[in-house]
Amino acid sequence: MEKHPNGLSIRNVSKRYANGVQALQNVTLNIPPGMYGLLGPNGAGKSTLMRTIATLQVPDEGQIFLGDIDVVRQKEAVRETLGYLPQEFGVYPKASAEELLDYFAVLKGITNRAQRRETTEALLRQTNLWEKRKQKLGGFSGGMKQRFGVAVALLGNPGLLIVDEPTAGLDPTERVRFLNLLSELGENSVVILSTHIVEDVSELCTNMAIINQGQILLEAEPLEAVASLKGRIWRKLTDKHALPALEQQHQVVSAKLLSGRTMVHVYSLEAPGNGFELVEPDLEDVYFSAMAGCFGKAIEQQQAEAVGI
Structure with a gap:
């Protein structure tokens, strides 16, 4: 099977849920390093594909490779290099951003205290949250929570970063700030942006696919399309x-x-x-x-x- 060097190769992936819904149908994509947009309406199968790539569910058929890693069979190897920001995620509202990010860093295996302090500071600065590091997460705006989610996803310098519907519900100012942050991330890793908002893809992504009813309708470079x-x-x-x-x-x-x-x-x-x-x-x-x-x-x-x- 041909694999995309250092990228993600998806071949003939299908998924049908127990209720009979065919969420994915024969999906084949080559996703190179950089920002990749997966564009489609709500219910198109985007989140199902993201969860499958993130090893949270297993496809009925098909293969997924991240470089030489078999995503379906080598879940732990994928998780070691995966950053995932799901469509909805919870935070501990009474914890500060600094405290919770430090906690997640321990879970990610960064046990050296000095290294952890350096990592959390760098990520909070990168996501423009350093000045708010002592603030309780329960008081964060939607955009601030999304940026905190990116900081968590970036722990361990992932080779694969998945962000699922990240700008839905953000006001225009927060959306611009968030997109500027994402634009800096696609240089050395595969970054998949799943969204139903066309502007997100047009402003960020060098490659894209359009999905509807579980099928890929188009795979192209936005400018060429x-x-x-x-x-x-x-x-x-x-x-x-x-x-x-x-x-x-x-x-x-x-x-x-x-x-x-x-x-x-x-x-x-x-x-x-x-x-x-x-x-x-x-x-x-x-x-x-x-x-x-x-x-x-x-x-x-x-x-x-x-x-x-």
Whole structure:
């Protein structure tokens, strides 16, 4: 089996829960070192895949390798190099950030007191929590708790860091601060950012995949994916009542309210007419095009053009 050097190789992974829900279906991904975005709506299978990679559950089928480590069979080896920030995590509200991080450092095997003090200070400074180190965690804001979660996840300098829906519920200022922190982490390790927020991926990730209903719809570099839609996304400002007719006539990829009216984006190889104008595509167009099933058409058309068909 081909493995991604120092990266994560996922091959044909499937998972069905006892209630019959097929959470993952034949998922195959190559995740190199750096920031990797896993983008999809709530319930798409993102958290199931993250928990599987984090050795918290076993797939029904398939293989996962982190470098030479078999993730399914060598769980302890994975956990030694894993940092995991789940979607929801608890803290002891009466403990200070410094106390609890020191406690987690002991659990991580950092038993030398001087080394532990040096490590916790470095991580609290890196996550911009040093000035708040004596404050009780129960008084932390949502963004501060998320940054503390990253500090815990970074203990032991992990080679694989998983962050699951980290910016959901954060206010805009805290979100920017948190994304700036994540952007510094993807230099020497595999960092997987699981999110339903397109902007998180567009601002951070050099590689990405889009998942829905347990299946990978697209795996690409964000900039290349956007470039492949150039000349194919058209927009028109219309009234909400006109949307059903437009959906009959065109491949609508998105429709959202704008100043009380509806901005419609459609996928088309040529000018749709009827008041549509060409628009520069962005990652949101990539996401909605993949969800609508027309991204494959763009790739096929490009390949056909490349060979002169």
